[in-house]
Amino acid sequence: MAWTPYKETVARLEKSFTCKARVEVVGLMEARGRILARDSIAQENQPAFPTSEMDGYAIRYVDQEKGALTLTHRVPAGTEISLHVGECECIKTFTGSLLSEGADTIIPIENVEVEGDKVRIVTAVKEGFAVRPVGEGYRAGDVMVTKGTRIGFAEIGVLAGLGCVQVPVVVRPRVAVLATGSEIVDLGEALPTPAHIRSSNHVTIAAMAQHAGAEAVLLGIAGDDKALIKQRIVEGLACADIVVTTGGVSVGDYDFVKDIIGDLAVETIIEGADIKPGRHIRVVKVGEKYIVALPGFPYSSAVVFGLYGLRLVDAMLGRDYARRFCTATLEEEYAKRSKFTEFTACDVREKEGKLFATLEGKKLGSSAILNNLLGGATVLCIPKETTLLKKGENVEVLRLEM
Numbered sequence: 001m002a003w004t005p006y007k008e009t010v011a012r013l014e015k016s017f018t019c020k021a022r023v024e025v026v027g028l029m030e031a032r033g034r035i036l037a038r039d040s041i042a043q044e045n046q047p048a049f050p051t052s053e054m055d056g057y058a059i060r061y062v063d064q065e066k067g068a069l070t071l072t073h074r075v076p077a078g079t080e081i082s083l084h085v086g087e088c089e090c091i092k093t094f095t096g097s098l099l100s101e102g103a104d105t106i107i108p109i110e111n112v113e114v115e116g117d118k119v120r121i122v123t124a125v126k127e128g129f130a131v132r133p134v135g136e137g138y139r140a141g142d143v144m145v146t147k148g149t150r151i152g153f154a155e156i157g158v159l160a161g162l163g164c165v166q167v168p169v170v171v172r173p174r175v176a177v178l179a180t181g182s183e184i185v186d187l188g189e190a191l192p193t194p195a196h197i198r199s200s201n202h203v204t205i206a207a208m209a210q211h212a213g214a215e216a217v218l219l220g221i222a223g224d225d226k227a228l229i230k231q232r233i234v235e236g237l238a239c240a241d242i243v244v245t246t247g248g249v250s251v252g253d254y255d256f257v258k259d260i261i262g263d264l265a266v267e268t269i270i271e272g273a274d275i276k277p278g279r280h281i282r283v284v285k286v287g288e289k290y291i292v293a294l295p296g297f298p299y300s301s302a303v304v305f306g307l308y309g310l311r312l313v314d315a316m317l318g319r320d321y322a323r324r325f326c327t328a329t330l331e332e333e334y335a336k337r338s339k340f341t342e343f344t345a346c347d348v349r350e351k352e353g354k355l356f357a358t359l360e361g362k363k364l365g366s367s368a369i370l371n372n373l374l375g376g377a378t379v380l381c382i383p384k385e386t387t388l389l390k391k392g393e394n395v396e397v398l399r400l401e402m
Ligand SMILES: Nc1nc2c(c(=O)[nH]1)N[C@H]1C(S)=C(S)[C@@H](COP(=O)(O)OP(=O)(O)OC[C@H]3O[C@@H](n4cnc5c(N)ncnc54)[C@H](O)[C@@H]3O)O[C@H]1N2
Pocket: 179, 180, 181, 183, 184, 197, 198, 199, 200, 201, 202, 246, 247, 248, 249, 250, 251, 252, 255, 277, 278, 279, 280, 294, 295, 296, 297, 298, 300, 367
């Protein structure tokens, strides 16, 4: 079988993607972790008026050297005032109070001595001290949170400050996951015989999809039952944007998935790739929906979902998949083990502002070793033509968990 070059498989997948991100409006507290669908623009300056940032006295800076000032009023925070500070006058002002007209400086209470209505400045301050100027935080018209941002706690706070009670976010794509294979059992089930193993793929893929911002639906385990696999895939297509299967895509007698999705496909996008792991990857389209058939080996299925499935999830969310790549310095020599484009588990560490990739602690072996992805789920991307990566060389790494 001729394996399609990796770059070409990516290009085919990107070209196949035609649907636009859908938008829904959610309450601000439901928006955390969601993707902002429209730029959020400040309608006013923040602060809108000069505001005191300390408890003290609002004065005219030029009066500081003129002896005791006369206290005329008090302005607690939250008081809307249009009081005026005249020559040699001051107004008691609190943290968060608006600055009275005429004043330009706050003298903190620690810097004065007060006797009756006389306020004597003991320690002078610089002009404008403790006054937050108009627009200190942002100005009307500033784009505060850009479309495509994943909303975290800082965004929640900034959006609240802008007065957003509801937020337009991108509808989460839905990813339905089906595990196949008669040797695997579901979570919580006992292993009937020593030939059985616990399924990890369905939950790994579901968790990867959720982490990327999608909703995950578990379609269970379908054994190697051709009719049941087909039925579950069809059910998945009815409720999800992407149906992911694991197992049954290679050349064994019980590898039915590729035939089933071949029958269901309206358009075949990827039919094998020159990658290690995952050369048996299949991606087809049924209308606007995708079926992504991953190999059964746990490391393979996670990495290959990272290469193709996460690209689809990111595209459906309007996010740039390229953010997942970065360049790091390789800490030890690595001889590539296959003739394919290889995705080898590594760890990335930051030292003095530079990124370093290391293979230390990663096991050499088959595509079964999911534990190689522990600690950040990062892979070294090694081009097909490369045979040896030298220590100290700059390498491309792909972060699947971000
Ligand atoms: N003669 C050949 N044999 C194999 C080839 C080949 O080209 N010719 N390709 C190998 C490669 S590469 C891969 S990858 C696997 C892919 O096989 P399948 O996708 O058909 O996967 P299975 O055979 O169903 O399973 C492979 C392996 O993974 C375990 N597995 C399956 N599902 C799960 C799960 N949900 N959770 C945990 N582990 C799972 C399964 O028990 C097998 O050990 O084919 C090679 N063979």
